[in-house]
Amino acid sequence: MPKIDHKKLAKAAKEKKAAFGEDVDIKSFGKKKSSHAYIRDLSNIKEAERENLLTSGIDLTGKERSGTYLQMDHNVVHCSVKQEGLELMSVDQARDKYSWFEDYWWKAVKVDADKYTAQAELEPHFGYFIRAQAGVETIFPLQACLYLGMQGTSQHVHNVIIAEEGASLHIITGCTVAKNVKAGLHLGVSEFYVKKNAKITFTMVHNWAEDVSVRPRTGTIVEENGLFLSNYICMKPVKSLQMYPVSNLVGPGATARYNTILVAPPGSNMDVGSKVVLAAPNTKAEVVARTLTTGGNIIARGQLIGEVKSVKAHLECRGLILKESGMIHAIPELIGKVSGVDLSHEAAVGKIAQEEIEYLMSRGISREEATATIVRGFLNVQIEGLPQVLKKEMDGILDTLEKEAF
Numbered sequence: 001m002p003k004i005d006h007k008k009l010a011k012a013a014k015e016k017k018a019a020f021g022e023d024v025d026i027k028s029f030g031k032k033k034s035s036h037a038y039i040r041d042l043s044n045i046k047e048a049e050r051e052n053l054l055t056s057g058i059d060l061t062g063k064e065r066s067g068t069y070l071q072m073d074h075n076v077v078h079c080s081v082k083q084e085g086l087e088l089m090s091v092d093q094a095r096d097k098y099s100w101f102e103d104y105w106w107k108a109v110k111v112d113a114d115k116y117t118a119q120a121e122l123e124p125h126f127g128y129f130i131r132a133q134a135g136v137e138t139i140f141p142l143q144a145c146l147y148l149g150m151q152g153t154s155q156h157v158h159n160v161i162i163a164e165e166g167a168s169l170h171i172i173t174g175c176t177v178a179k180n181v182k183a184g185l186h187l188g189v190s191e192f193y194v195k196k197n198a199k200i201t202f203t204m205v206h207n208w209a210e211d212v213s214v215r216p217r218t219g220t221i222v223e224e225n226g227l228f229l230s231n232y233i234c235m236k237p238v239k240s241l242q243m244y245p246v247s248n249l250v251g252p253g254a255t256a257r258y259n260t261i262l263v264a265p266p267g268s269n270m271d272v273g274s275k276v277v278l279a280a281p282n283t284k285a286e287v288v289a290r291t292l293t294t295g296g297n298i299i300a301r302g303q304l305i306g307e308v309k310s311v312k313a314h315l316e317c318r319g320l321i322l323k324e325s326g327m328i329h330a331i332p333e334l335i336g337k338v339s340g341v342d343l344s345h346e347a348a349v350g351k352i353a354q355e356e357i358e359y360l361m362s363r364g365i366s367r368e369e370a371t372a373t374i375v376r377g378f379l380n381v382q383i384e385g386l387p388q389v390l391k392k393e394m395d396g397i398l399d400t401l402e403k404e405a406f
Helices: 006-013 047-054 091-097 099-104 115-122 354-361 367-379 388-405
Strands: 067-072 075-081 086-090 128-132 142-148 154-163 168-177 183-194 199-207 211-222 227-234 240-243 246-249 255-264 269-278 284-293 297-306 311-321 327-336 341-350
Touching: 006 115, 047 142, 047 168, 067 086, 067 128, 075 086, 086 091, 086 142, 091 099, 091 128, 091 154, 099 154, 115 154, 115 183, 115 211, 128 142, 128 168, 142 154, 142 183, 154 168, 154 199, 168 183, 183 199, 183 227, 211 227, 211 255, 227 269, 246 255, 255 269, 255 297, 269 284, 269 311, 284 297, 284 327, 284 367, 297 311, 297 341, 311 327, 311 367, 327 341, 354 367
Parallel strands: 067 142, 128 154, 142 168, 154 183, 168 199, 183 211, 199 227, 211 240, 211 246, 227 255, 240 269, 246 269, 255 284, 269 297, 284 311, 297 327, 311 341
Antiparallel strands: 067 075, 086 128
16 A cells, blocks of 8 residues: 555644544543553453443453453453454554555545544554454454553554455454543544455444543445444443444445444433445445433434445434433435435434333333333344344343443
8 A cells, every 4th residue: 555644644634623523632632651461361350340341242251252352541451362264463463464464454444534543543552453264254253342441541543354255253342441430532443344255243332431532433345245234332421422434335235234222321422323335236235223312412324325226225213312401413314326226214303202101101010110111122223143142242231231321
């Protein structure tokens, strides 16, 4: 790839903001580098940290995991893989190991997209590299965790994930903070490459804190008959979350599915969306979002772009307002550039119907139990294609987070 002009990039980064959403002053966060020691045995992690990791989908026993990557602030503190044909390491190691790695570096995400992507290049703090070799299927999901352990620090990571031809790769990634951390900044660049007849299932759980700002930047390239399935859950307080992952379906028969569950407590501002570009014949996409506010603000975006004939995609966004102080703004967009595209959307924002609560109360349960039952059903997004172990994991995460949120 062409060499990045870092002086030019640094100059542009000072002025280039994101295309939408509130701005975050990167300079207001500390730059002190952390010095966490490597942890060979994950059972040695402190109990308080174990609880946070568990609610983010990270199982420190590793019994039903094919590998584990754990990064605390600016240090990779654990990296191990158990299944043959799977690779898991830091991106720095991958760049040193493979000459072809540069073919995947800043190809799905532009380095100068905004000041956050630029910062991830100018001041990098590792990130993970995951690769499933051709024809390999993960027996259990790989897990990766990006952890903020220092108050007021910033973490800039760059992840690269590749499923080679015919491979099937399942990943659970959790992002969280230490108990004593209330403020911080996380910048995460992730690039996904789904080769011919391959599949990536990516489940991300965000478990931040009330004064943490988060700026993920994600791009995916899906080749012929490939499948990218993304599940995203954020049900804990976060000061400012802004993410807009983009999938480019470049091969015939490629498919992308996004499932998003958002709960915004008071003080949380979430600007989250998904974009799919259908650039090859017979490509398909589905974008489903369930948003709920208990006092925070949510902007739920979705964009489908049909660039060629014989493509089909659907966008669905439903919002539920539980408290009058909260706000949900749904922005569905459909762009058809040729005849013969089939794009559709439905969006709805409202409150729990009183008759629904009264009906359940007539069956002998309290108002609080009735509300919780309705909320649970609302957030229960049926996700196709998940292996049983991953579905069980997601249900457990939802159960835990719902109890804390309500």
